Amino acid sequence: MDMSVDILLPDAGPADADALDRRLARIGTPLGREPFAGDALLFCERLSAAILSDPVARRIPDLEAFAFWIRRKAIERLATRFADGAPPGTIRLPRGVILHLPPGNAAMMFAYGWILALLCGNHNIVRLSRRRPPEVGLLLRLIGAELSRLPDLARGQLFLSYGHDDQITARLSAVCDLRAIWGGDDTVNRIRSIALPAQATELTFADRFSMAAFQANAVLDLHDENCAALADRFFNDVFLFDQMACASPRIVVWVGEPSDCRAAAGRFYQDLAAVAGRKGGDFDAGTLCAKLSYAFRSILDWPVSGMRRYGGRLLVLTLTRFHDFRSDVMGGGTLFEIDLPGLDSLLPHVRRKDQTLVHFGFSDQELRRFVGQLGGRGFDRLVPAGQALFFDPVWDGQDLLAAFSRPVSVLCSA
Amino acid sequence: MILETLIGSAPDTLPAAGKAATLLPGLVDLTAHHVARCDGYARIVAATAPDYAAAARLADLPFLPVSLFKSHLLKSVPDDAVTNLLTTSGTTGPQVSRIAVDAVTADRQARGLASVVAPLLGPTRLPMIVLDNRAVVRDAHHLSARGAGVLGMMRFGRRHFFAFDDDMRLDRDGLRDFLDRFGTQPFLVFGFTFVVWRFFLQALPAGMDLSNGILLHSGGWKRLESEAVDNATFKQQLRERAGLQHVRNFYGMAEQLGGVFLEGEDGFLHPPLFGDVIVRDVDTMEEAEPGRPGLIQVLSLVPTSYPGHSLLTEDIGVVHAVDGGPGGWGGKAFSVLGRARRAPVRGCSDAVDYGSR
Structure with a gap:
């Protein structure tokens, strides 16, 4: 051979x-x-x-x-x-x-x-x-x-x-x-x-497909430097691996009253764009063209009502209702966003393909309640902002330490 | 109205500031025209630049990425008004752009092009060599962009001689006959840049004297990048091998009819009076300072049948000077550096070299 x-x-x-x-x-x-x-x-x-x-x-x-x-x-x-x-x-x-x-x-x-x-x-x-x-x-x-x-x-x-x-x-x-x-x-x-x-x-x-969920009021309550620090952490989640890792969030779900969501979003993206400008590294024109091409297509084909550019690095596309774009994604700093009244409202839109939910501003109790309602739908990990790409031995819903070993039952006579 | 005024003027007589003041209201009106007639375009403007009517600078106007014409047919006239559905062959993929042209836009395009090339060619139509084959203009209702380009330029010549057969073999005898008859007076030569280089120069026998020719070429260097041909090499070869002294490049694309950016005697490209160019920094997307490269955006008052009046191209360019051209030429002098390239994608799917097989 x-x-x-x-x-x-x-x-x-x-x-x-x-x-x-x-x-x-x-x-x-x-x-x-x-x-x-x-x-x-x-x-x-x-x-x-x-x-x-x-x-x-x-x-x-x-x-x-x-x-x-x-x-x-x-x-x-x-x-x-x-x-x-x-x-x-x-x-x-x-x-x-x-x-x-x-x-x-x-x-x-x-x-x-x-x-x-x-x-x-x-x-x-x-x-x-x-x-x-x-x-x-x-x-x-x-x-x-x-x-x-x-x-x-x-x-x-x-x-x-x-x-x-x-x-x-x-x-x-x-x-x-x-x-x-x-x-x-x-x-x-x-x-x-x-x-x-x-x-x-x-x-x-x-x-896989990943998202982020931010409590709008929690973002609004942050002092300027803490909001910038949150943006700094979220930058790693989104921009490392050109946003093409399975765990890279592609949509931000803003949870709260619509006016709070809009205020929080406006504040947060400014900070995120500032980090991207500072830490973004090389950015090529081809990626920008691909992103814009994708973004404009999404406006024509999907329920997208707004597109905001923060320099060339960050594009934010506002969805008027949830749209399943899991099979047609774009990296390089392209975020969709949607406003929802509560984390529960996200449940009907969760699919088995969903891997990571990056979160900010929710209590342990809220997160656990959310996970308790997921059933077989999706999400294998919920992590605080900044940790989307941290590798853990439990990955994609599989415990690797268990998978790479075999338990041998040892039953001793009484 | 503004287009009419501008077409009548000599090119490059308006300084950039005056030009923006003239173009801006025309382009705002054209944007409103397309918003009212093309639903998809209206969606895009609502999402990306809802306040366009208050634009203070050309750079504030909405734009479309040129690639959008590959995925969507965008038009601002009813189906039965479309006289020509232009298609372009993509250089980056199998998808083609589709451009809906009606009689009005075709006429504006023709007059716009005339206003740009007339000063170069003079008042009479010159005998013309078309460096292409007749097949590209055979079906006038289903033209490729190449065919439309050839047909558009043919208006400026007479006694057209197509220099290639359908298999792109140079008709040497025909060329000799043409030069015997017309070679002692000025004549026009037109061809696409890669055709001139790859098919004409390579096949041109020694001893052909084209020194009275004025060569206009377009289409860019994209297909020649692997051969590392630049404008200087291109011109030098044409001078040495064909005696061609007058060689002018122009930049444009089928997606923006009327966007004719002609090379001046300074070797740089210049926008027509009824259009302009903006180079945008890749990082900030703001208009780049002269000397700094970025993505080229082209503006033109010509397209009314489809929303192609403001397009972000996938070409990298640089503005060299504003209002600094030789002889006090107004407007921007720029050049095209090449195509926007994308670094290999990282990520955790499509892995192990398997998925792409």
Whole structure:
């Protein structure tokens, strides 16, 4: 069979079918690791330090955030969460071999899923895109250096890259116990048709949609500097990843009296636009054209009554009634908005595709009451403004620490 | 009324401030005209610039992104008044723009174009080489933008010679005959920029003397970007290979009939009196200072049959000078730098190189 696979780690180099099979055989045996073993903890600690002491890596926000996420204290908390999460009468063990198919265009996502699976004691095969941004190359280099100091751990990790080749995906799938597909509906559907071993399971992360809900009066009550701080946090939610992450909010629901909603919105967008102007980074004319084209189309085709431009970076489109635009979204600083009298009024419009609700100004009780009424409709996470893109082991309604492990029931004789 | 006055005047005689004062009321009236006759346009103006009637500057007028004509047919006349539904081939995708032209707009377009090119070509119609094939003008009621451009320019010439056959092979014998008959007097040459470069210059045999020709070309450099051709190279090659001394570019698009921005002797593009150009900073969307590049917005008093009088293009340009042209020319001098490009999209869908396959 003609195959073209690049092994990235460990022992980088091209591999033909036989070489790939040898690697896969090695990954598959033996599988005797324990969850949160000493060398895995040590690896995280060292990798975190290596990123933060690398003169280039520590300046890349995505890498810095990852280093922070795997620092010793954070991993210890994960270990506690893992131990506490075991159902009564069970002991959690690794699931086995995990095949990770992370998204190609949210480059750093692979690292989070992989680290969780590694901590749970699994062996891992990680398929990376051929179009890897420089920060991924840098991270791989640092991972490689730290893995080489821990050969036992390294033996169970395989990073590779290949193009559109279902046969290779099939070969990798044949040796795994769990396949994790991150990457949108098309990718999920396509890869899902490739067979898995009968005992293996699958985790899929499909296209999702996210919103924000702001209590109008709570925004109006803020002092100027606090409103600016809120805008600063919300900027990260909206503008990181060019607003193309699943968790990037695309619509702001203003909750309150119409006049309060309008006043709060007017105030808040000014601050948001100011942050975008200050922190926005490179902004290209092509994105502006695409945004305007989308916005004007939306005025003609959807119940949009107003469009406000805050410079080129922020476009706000006012909906007169809720419209389902989940399958036709635009990033780069395009927000829809709608006024609703209460959070409850949002319920009929929630769909299974909805992932994150970024919130501000609601009490715990209000939020819990809202979630209690969701039933099977949607929303997998409600987070305060500023945390939309924070990665958590519970993601898209799936507990990854549980998914990457298996509880073994141990019933002892009385 | 304003259009009529302006078409009668010589180009570039009004300074920018005076020009804005003349154009602004005309463009406000034209906006109201389209608001009253085109529902979609009325929705857009209500949503984006409800206070347009109070606009103090040209930059305050509502605009449409030029791409909107790809997704929506916007027109301000009844169906039976449309004499021509122009279509353009997109350079960025399979979708075409559809432009509804009626007799009134066609006439305004013709007179507008005449007022721009007449000073260059003189009072009589010149013998004309069309650097294209006859097929592009064969069906007068379903013209491509290319065909409409050719047909529009043909009015300024006589004894038209189409230099290419239907397979875009240069008719060398025909060209030789044309030059033998008319080559010693001024003659007009018209073609699209990429046709001139890729089909004409490449196929032109040595020894052809076009030194009495005046070449007008349009359509932009978009298709030539991969060959890294700029205006200077283009002109130099035409001078060296064909003896062509008088080469003028003009910028315009099918979506804005009457938006004719002619290259002056300074090498920069100039708006006609009945139109203007605004370069908008990408970050702020405000009008950019001269010397700073941004997105080009074009304004024209010509289109009455469809709301194309104020369009934000997807071209990047720069205004070099305002009222600073040679010989005291008024108005803006600008150039087109290229097409707006979009950085690769990030995000967490469409992943693993799979979805796009």
